[in-house]
Amino acid sequence: MKNPLQRLCIACCSAGLAALALPAAAQASWTALQQSHFPGKTLEAAPFIHLTAPSRAPSGEQVPFAFSIDHPMTAQQHIKSVTVFVDENPVPLTAVFHFNPQSGKAEISTRIRFESDSPVHVVAETNDGRLYVNAATVRASGGCGGPVNGDNPAALAAAGKMKLALDGPFKKGSVNQARLLIKHPMYTGLQRDLRTNGFRPAFFIDKIEVSYNGKPVMTADTAIGISEDPFIQFGFVADQPGSLQVRIRDNAGTTFRQSLEVGG
Amino acid sequence: MRRLLWLLLAAVAAQVGAAPLRLEQVAPGVYVHIGQHKDFEEGYDGDIANIGFVVGRDGVAVIDTGGSYAVGMALKEALRTITRLPIRYVINTHVHPDHVFGNAAFVEDSPRFIGHAKLREAMALRGDGYLRKLTKQLGSAAADSRLVAPGETVQDRLSLDLGGRKLELRAWPNAHTNNDLSVFDATSGTLWTGDLLFIERTPSIDGDVKGWLAAMDALDKLPAAATIPGHGPVTRDKHQALARQRAYLDALLRDVRASIRQGSGMLEAMETAASSERGHWQLFDVVNRRNVNALYPALEWE
Numbered sequence: 274m275k276n277p278l279q280r281l282c283i284a285c286c287s288a289g290l291a292a293l294a295l296p297a298a299a300q301a302s303w304t305a306l307q308q309s310h311f312p313g314k315t316l317e318a319a320p321f322i323h324l325t326a327p328s329r330a331p332s333g334e335q336v337p338f339a340f341s342i343d344h345p346m347t348a349q350q351h352i353k354s355v356t357v358f359v360d361e362n363p364v365p366l367t368a369v370f371h372f373n374p375q376s377g378k379a380e381i382s383t384r385i386r387f388e389s390d391s392p393v394h395v396v397a398e399t400n401d402g403r404l405y406v407n408a409a410t411v412r413a414s415g416g417c418g419g420p421v422n423g424d425n426p427a428a429l430a431a432a433g434k435m436k437l438a439l440d441g442p443f444k445k446g447s448v449n450q451a452r453l454l455i456k457h458p459m460y461t462g463l464q465r466d467l468r469t470n471g472f473r474p475a476f477f478i479d480k481i482e483v484s485y486n487g488k489p490v491m492t493a494d495t496a497i498g499i500s501e502d503p504f505i506q507f508g509f510v511a512d513q514p515g516s517l518q519v520r521i522r523d524n525a526g527t528t529f530r531q532s533l534e535v536g537g
Numbered sequence: 538m539r540r541l542l543w544l545l546l547a548a549v550a551a552q553v554g555a556a557p558l559r560l561e562q563v564a565p566g567v568y569v570h571i572g573q574h575k576d577f578e579e580g581y582d583g584d585i586a587n588i589g590f591v592v593g594r595d596g597v598a599v600i601d602t603g604g605s606y607a608v609g610m611a612l613k614e615a616l617r618t619i620t621r622l623p624i625r626y627v628i629n630t631h632v633h634p635d636h637v638f639g640n641a642a643f644v645e646d647s648p649r650f651i652g653h654a655k656l657r658e659a660m661a662l663r664g665d666g667y668l669r670k671l672t673k674q675l676g677s678a679a680a681d682s683r684l685v686a687p688g689e690t691v692q693d694r695l696s697l698d699l700g701g702r703k704l705e706l707r708a709w710p711n712a713h714t715n716n717d718l719s720v721f722d723a724t725s726g727t728l729w730t731g732d733l734l735f736i737e738r739t740p741s742i743d744g745d746v747k748g749w750l751a752a753m754d755a756l757d758k759l760p761a762a763a764t765i766p767g768h769g770p771v772t773r774d775k776h777q778a779l780a781r782q783r784a785y786l787d788a789l790l791r792d793v794r795a796s797i798r799q800g801s802g803m804l805e806a807m808e809t810a811a812s813s814e815r816g817h818w819q820l821f822d823v824v825n826r827r828n829v830n831a832l833y834p835a836l837e838w839e
Contacts, residue, residue, distance in 0.1 A: 325804065329578075331827035335834050337804040382802070384834070414670070420662035436837075440800050452800065454837055467661050502834050 299392055299410075302360040310356070310366075311396070311404060319405035322395055325382075326409045333387040333416025335500045340395050341380035342405075346372070352379035353400045359498055361391035363417055363463055367498030375490045375510050377448030382506035386416030386461070386498050417497065418463040421473060428458040432476075433529035437519055440506065443536040448508045451533070453481070453519055455505075461497040478503060480522040486515035511536060557615035558584075558608070563763050563771050564725030566592040566702065568619060570612060572603075572635070572768060574738045574819045581674045583608045583682075586635040587765055589729075590616055591722050593699020596625035599648070600720055600729050601767075602639030605671065606681035609639020613646075624648045626697055628706065629687065630731025630767065631714045632659040633743070634667045640685035651695070652687035653708045653716035660684045691718060709733065712749040713742070713767075719756070726762030728775070736769025736778050739785070739824035742831055746786055753779050785814045789825070793832050794839070803833040 307316065325339040344352050351374055357367040367386075372379045379397065390412045397405045433456065440450035455478060462475030481493040490509035509517065514536030522528045558570040569589035575581055583604030589612075590599045597620060602609040616624070627643050629652040630636055637660075640650065664684045671679045689695075695706040705721040713732045720729040732741075733752055742749070757779050764775040772778045792810035796802070807829045815821045 327804070327807075331807075331823070331830045335803075335830055337802070337807075384803070415666055419666055420659075438800075456838065465662055465665075467658060500834070502838070504834070504837070 299360060302365070303358075303392065303394060303408075306358055306360060306365055306394070310358075314404055316396060316404045316406040319397065319407050322397055322405060322407035324393070324395060324407055324409045326393060326411050328410065328412065330387065330411055330413035333389070333413035334419060335384045336387055336411060336413055336416065337382075338385045338393065339380070339382035339506075340407075341378065342397055344379060344397070344399070346374050346376060346378060348374055349400075351400050352397050354398045355379055355381070356396045356398075357385070357498075358394045358396070359385060359387055359391050360394060362386065362388050362498055363461075364497050366496055367393075368496060369494045370507075371492040371494075373489065375485065375488050377490075377508040377510040380508055381491075381493075382504075384500040384504050386500055387411055387413035388417040388463075389414050416500070417461045418465075421458070421460070421464045425458075425473075429476075431456045432458060432523070433521070433527065435519060435521070435529065435531035437517065437531050437533045439533070439535055443511065443514070445514070445536060446512060447510070449511050449535070450506060450508050451483075451517060453483075453503075453505045453507070453531075455481075455503045455521060457501070457503060457523070459497060459499060459501045459503065463497075475524065477524055478521050479524045480520075481505065482520045483507065483509070484518050485509050485511060486513075556611060557618055558588075558603075558611045560589070560615050560619070561771065563589075563765060564722075564727050567722060567725050567727045567763075568592075568616075569765050569771060570603075570615065571770060574768065576820050576823050577635075577670075577674065578823065583635065583638065583671075583675055583678065585768065586633075586732075587767060587769075588612055588636070588639065589765070590624075591699065591702070591704060591720075591727075592620050592622060593702035595700030596623045598626040598628055598697060598699055598704055598720075599624060599643060600628045601630055601636040601731070602627060602643060604635040604638050604682075605675060605679055606639060606641045606683075607678055609642025612639060613642055625699065626651055626704075627685075628652070628704075628718065628720055629656060630719070630729065631717050632656055632663060633714065633732065634671060636731070636767070637684060638667075638671060638682040641681055641683045644685060649689050650685055650687045651689050651691065651697075651706065651718075653718045654690045654692045655716040656718075657686045657690060659714070659716050660686050709752045710748050711745040712752040713740075714744045717744070717752070721759070721761070726760065728756075728759060728761035728764045730756060730764060730766055732767035734764065734766040734775075734778060735782060736766045736772060737819050738768040739818040739821045740782050740828075741824050742786075742828045746790060746832065750783065750786060753783060781817065785811060785818065788814050789828060789832065790836075793829060793836055797833065797837055803829065806833055 321343040330336040436454040460476040466473040517533045572585040588601040624646040691708040697704040709717040789811040796806040
């Protein structure tokens with residue numbers, strides 16, 4: 274009898290294998306993305322980039338997605354950035370996460386949008402410029418252009434509110450996991466606006482910066498492919514008790530801050 | 538001889554074009570077609586919701602029209618085997634495609650299309666996506682399907698007169714969707730709940746669970762000799778059916794909240810939440826996963 278997490282892992286691994294043989298249309302999208310984002314570069318297939326995503330998502334709006342990269346995270350040798358593409362989305366570039374040795378491990382758990390069935394490609398860049406890639410395929414739809422539910426003024430008024438919490442008890446000297454929740458409508462620019470008979474303007478968080486005791490641990494450049502009310506789980510190394518600080522910015526330039534005292 | 542054969546073939550072809558739906562008489566003048574429990578993703582044919590009509594002295598009110606023009610036409614064919622009275626009203630219980638795409642089949646009868654005050658907006662927001670999806674699901678069987686918005690909407694209550702027979706329409710606050718409408722036929726004591734009540738098929742959430750539970754309390758208190766749910770068989774025991782639905786929604790809320798508290802994550806909750814209810818419902822895995830996926834991000838902000 275397998276526990277649910279093991280079952281999920283099997284689902285995600287088989288999704289990863291399926292991605293190795295992309296259908297022609299999906300392959301064309303990925304080829305174009307590679308050419309525009311990594312011209313002239315070689316991307317090495319990397320099974321040590323572990324992906325978790327449902328092979329079939331009940332909705333394209335809030336698709337749980339995680340990557341975890343088995344790679345050293347020392348000053349000499351570490352993953353510097355991880356770029357996430359949902360190939361078939363209107364805006365495929367979903368987020369770029371920046372890591373450093375203080376991150377502990379290059380891993381993120383979040384929720385992303387799928388407008389249609391699509392591969393999700395994850396490209397990791399090391400500090401010495403090597404590029405690694407892995408992919409999974411998800412069946413889902415309607416995540417980017419689907420209807421906006423809920424009340425627009427209320428969503429705008431609450432935008433920027435955050436919740437920040439540790440996942441489990443504080444572990445001094447090792448990698449801690451923190452969960453960040455951001456209240457934000459993350460309007461994609463592709464959602465109908467009945468008042469204007471056009472589209473609601475894009476309005477989204479485009480930057481997330483996290484530091485611990487003043488040292489950066491993770492930064493993310495985020496786009497409309499991140500789901501409404503963003504959820505980001507990330508790691509950080511804590512040598513001693515201290516202050517975890519988050520600063521976020523939306524595409525209108527407004528910034529918001531949240532902090533959490535840990536280990537005290 | 539050959540001519541006779543052609544006539545026979547033509548007659549058969551005509552019947553295939555609009556084979557009347559199978560109807561069940563719930564009470565004198567109250568007819569329903571019970572939809573099948575099929576999912577939207579697997580073998581969907583547009584005929585999964587309960588749809589039907591009430592016949593008065595002067596006219597007919599259709600209550601929900603099915604998931605395609607073809608299903609709407611088949612409902613009308615069935616209706617015409619019962620009565621030649623004019624179709625005065627087409628009432629939609631909510632925006633979901635399995636209940637409304639058949640509206641198009643009734644346009645030529647010029648009825649008054651009636652729905653919740655928020656139905657028009659919901660149709661406008663979702664119409665394009667619904668039609669794209671329907672075409673993908675049904676292919677050529679989606680032909681001529683389109684959404685027909687209500688010409689008349691219900692803010693709170695509305696009474697319709699079919700001639701010696703009154704229908705009481707009631708608009709609900711955000712529950713299964715934000716545009717749920719129930720219909721009560723006082724003459725026979727029949728209550729049409731739309732998707733405020735599911736029997737057998739796993740209840741799906743597209744509105745507000747707490748609002749839905751409140752609506753269920755109110756429905757429980759309404760007198761009804763027979764209750765027609767949005768999905769599943771007609772019941773004479775509304776109280777028990779509501780209790781079963783409440784057990785599912787309570788378990789779902791309890792387990793999702795516990796998962797959020799423990800931080801075990803949405804993906805795991807999609808596999809495990811409300812699993813104590815799995816044996817009681819059809820299409821449980823697919824619908825329950827969808828519910829958790831919709832509910833989890835919202836409940837994180839409680």
